[in-house]
Amino acid sequence: MYVAVKGGEKAIKSSLKLLEKKRKETGTKSIEINQIKEQLSFAVDRVINEGSLYDKDLSALAIKQSQGDLVEAIFLLRAYRTTLERYAYSTAIDTSKIIIKRRISASFKDIPGGQILGPTFDYSHRLLDFSLMREDEINSYENINNQEPKNKEFPSVIDYLNNENLLEQEINNLNDNPFDVTRDPMKFPASRDQWMQILARGDEGFLLGLSYSAIRGFGSKGTHPFVGEIKYGIVDIFISPDELGFEICIGEIEISECQMIDQFEGNKNTPPQFTRGYGLTFGYNERKSMAISIVDRALKSEGYGEEIKFPIQDQEFVLYHADNVEAQGFVTHLKLPHYVDFQGELNLIRKLRNEILQGKKL
Amino acid sequence: MKTGFNFAYLDEATKRMIRRKILKAICIPGYQCPFGGREMPLAYGWGTGGIQVTASIIGKQDILKVIDQGADDTTNAVSIKNFFKRVCNIMITDRTAEASLIQTRHRIPETTLNKDQIIVYQVPQPEPLRKLEPKEKETRKLHAYKEYALMHVKLYEEISQFGSVIKTWAYPVETNNRYITDPTPIPKFDNPKMNNMEALQLFGAGREKRIYAIPPYTKVKSLDFDDHPFEIQTWDECCSICGSTKSYLDEIIINNEGKKNFICSDTDFCKSNLEKNK
Ligand SMILES: [Zn+2]
Numbered sequence: 001m002y003v004a005v006k007g008g009e010k011a012i013k014s015s016l017k018l019l020e021k022k023r024k025e026t027g028t029k030s031i032e033i034n035q036i037k038e039q040l041s042f043a044v045d046r047v048i049n050e051g052s053l054y055d056k057d058l059s060a061l062a063i064k065q066s067q068g069d070l071v072e073a074i075f076l077l078r079a080y081r082t083t084l085e086r087y088a089y090s091t092a093i094d095t096s097k098i099i100i101k102r103r104i105s106a107s108f109k110d111i112p113g114g115q116i117l118g119p120t121f122d123y124s125h126r127l128l129d130f131s132l133m134r135e136d137e138i139n140s141y142e143n144i145n146n147q148e149p150k151n152k153e154f155p156s157v158i159d160y161l162n163n164e165n166l167l168e169q170e171i172n173n174l175n176d177n178p179f180d181v182t183r184d185p186m187k188f189p190a191s192r193d194q195w196m197q198i199l200a201r202g203d204e205g206f207l208l209g210l211s212y213s214a215i216r217g218f219g220s221k222g223t224h225p226f227v228g229e230i231k232y233g234i235v236d237i238f239i240s241p242d243e244l245g246f247e248i249c250i251g252e253i254e255i256s257e258c259q260m261i262d263q264f265e266g267n268k269n270t271p272p273q274f275t276r277g278y279g280l281t282f283g284y285n286e287r288k289s290m291a292i293s294i295v296d297r298a299l300k301s302e303g304y305g306e307e308i309k310f311p312i313q314d315q316e317f318v319l320y321h322a323d324n325v326e327a328q329g330f331v332t333h334l335k336l337p338h339y340v341d342f343q344g345e346l347n348l349i350r351k352l353r354n355e356i357l358q359g360k361k362l
Numbered sequence: 363m364k365t366g367f368n369f370a371y372l373d374e375a376t377k378r379m380i381r382r383k384i385l386k387a388i389c390i391p392g393y394q395c396p397f398g399g400r401e402m403p404l405a406y407g408w409g410t411g412g413i414q415v416t417a418s419i420i421g422k423q424d425i426l427k428v429i430d431q432g433a434d435d436t437t438n439a440v441s442i443k444n445f446f447k448r449v450c451n452i453m454i455t456d457r458t459a460e461a462s463l464i465q466t467r468h469r470i471p472e473t474t475l476n477k478d479q480i481i482v483y484q485v486p487q488p489e490p491l492r493k494l495e496p497k498e499k500e501t502r503k504l505h506a507y508k509e510y511a512l513m514h515v516k517l518y519e520e521i522s523q524f525g526s527v528i529k530t531w532a533y534p535v536e537t538n539n540r541y542i543t544d545p546t547p548i549p550k551f552d553n554p555k556m557n558n559m560e561a562l563q564l565f566g567a568g569r570e571k572r573i574y575a576i577p578p579y580t581k582v583k584s585l586d587f588d589d590h591p592f593e594i595q596t597w598d599e600c601c602s603i604c605g606s607t608k609s610y611l612d613e614i615i616i617n618n619e620g621k622k623n624f625i626c627s628d629t630d631f632c633k634s635n636l637e638k639n640k
Pocket of ligand 1: 626
């Protein structure tokens with residue numbers, strides 16, 4: 001009679017089988033990992049970011065296994081990364097030495113090195129392309145008449161403003177042991193290395209919503225920031241092992257970077273200067289890097305002595321709630337049985353009602 | 363048997379880090395000790411803190427019991443047991459008296475625990491003051507100064523509005539005359555079992571990355587007032603299976619007309635009690 005809540009073992013087994021059946025029941029061809037990697041690359045890039053593990057093959061595998069549920073795929077990748085040993089911390093990457101695929105500035109019309117549009121949905125018309133419904137051939141593309149990107153120096157555009165001291169300096173105050181959010185419990189007030197890591201791993205939707213709230217009016221000054229520069233390209237990763245004493249390159253990764261120029265700060269004693277926000281992600285995640293740069297600027301509010309009025313400026317609000325692996329876990333835990341606690345509430349509400357109803361009779 | 367993972371999933375360095383935090387937590391009963399919680403292959407909010415504590419202290423000789431809502435065969439308890447079977451290959455039991463290690467969500471077994479046992483609680487929110495003060499920066503200060511007026515006022519307000527404290531689960535306790543502690547969402551019925559318990563009580567909060575502990579034989583007092591002493595739940599009914607009148611009862615609806623029955627929430631207790639009475 002109370003079988004419904006018991007007999008978990010059998011139920012779990014059947015549930016897992018049904019899940020597998022859901023993926024296979026119509027007998028379509030199994031998707032290859034490579035197909036996911038190449039043809040769903042934006043999904044793959046989102047999962048390596050929020051899964052915080054730069055491995056596009058495993059990301060594609062996670063997407064396949066989770067049947068396209070990206071938050072679930074992110075969770076799979078996170079759980080896997082826990083088991084990996086940590087050999088070294090890389091040195092800070094240098095994003096001025098980049099094989100550039102895309103680079104734009106909204107603040108300057110022309111920039112040294114040029115604006116490079118690269119692959120973007122920005123100017124595509126969002127019309128469904130029905131020809132894709134039947135695209136049988138193996139994908140190949142005609143070589144677009146396009147110079148192969150050469151490894152070049154692309155120094156940060158907005159640093160030109162530094163020559164006139166118009167822009168706040170990014171001070172390199174990283175110590176040798178950067179905060180590691182995957183190893184250290186959260187600390188408040190949070191340090192910038194701490195929050196940049198959390199934002200890089202944070203849920204894109206949450207950060208997008210927060211950044212939108214700030215530029216719509218729930219932000220420190222309610223003003224409009226300027227995109228100083230957006231870059232997407234490939235950079236080298238270096239480590240500097242103690243026993244070697246010099247840097248060695250261990251590979252390359254794709255990154256998206258956004259430098260946002262924000263409202264100036266200043267007072268009678270300090271001449272006004274633009275402030276800045278910075279966003280960096282793995283892979284091609286431009287929208288997210290922009291969102292991060294706005295949240296980063298807002299989280300600096302406390303340091304500038306600005307009044308903390310809005311959610312986006314509140315370190316605990318932003319940093320405790322940005323992680324979708326934590327968020328999805330805790331929200332969905334409401335599905336777990338709570339009948340012991342609910343029984344307590346039932347008993348209480350009956351008792352309280354009885355007391356009041358009987359009191360009225362008297 | 364090869365599992366493909368280190369014994370109990372976590373690497374040894376992580377286990378050592380967690381054991382050090384547990385030792386610190388035992389030294390300061392009721393104090394919430396931050397720890398570098400890891401991501402586990404089970405979801406946050408589904409017992410990752412408890413699982414990490416269990417994984418760090420479990421040995422090959424241990425006999426593990428896992429319960430959820432008092433029952434050994436609820437889905438999440440089964441899932442956690444399957445996890446430990448897979449990564450530890452250890453003995454699992456339903457019998458409270460047989461277990462050396464008990465991981466629990468929302469209940470303390472009815473059978474009295476002894477000094478050779480450890481109970482590990484899964485903790486959704488380790489901070490008893492969180493609902494009264496959302497900021498961690500502030501609540502840490504309140505604990506440091508033993509400034510608990512907020513909590514007492516809250517309980518007082520409940521009494522003035524409803525005639526009694528209306529917290530029926532996660533009813534706050536004071537540990538060792540010092541820290542106000544969240545007993546986890548156990549029914550207040552279980553609070554008295556925490557006082558002077560012979561077994562070591564460990565609490566793991568995975569998402570919030572906190573560990574706290576109540577050493578054996580520690581005073582644990584449920585907060586109350588002299589004129590409104592702490593009381594536990596009682597039922598007019600008894601268990602419809604074993605007839606117990608001393609255990610925590612779950613209410614079950616048995617037909618479409620809403621007819622109710624009551625049964626023990628602790629399935630192992632219910633079974634033993636039934637056998638004893640036969
Ligand atoms: Zn019973």
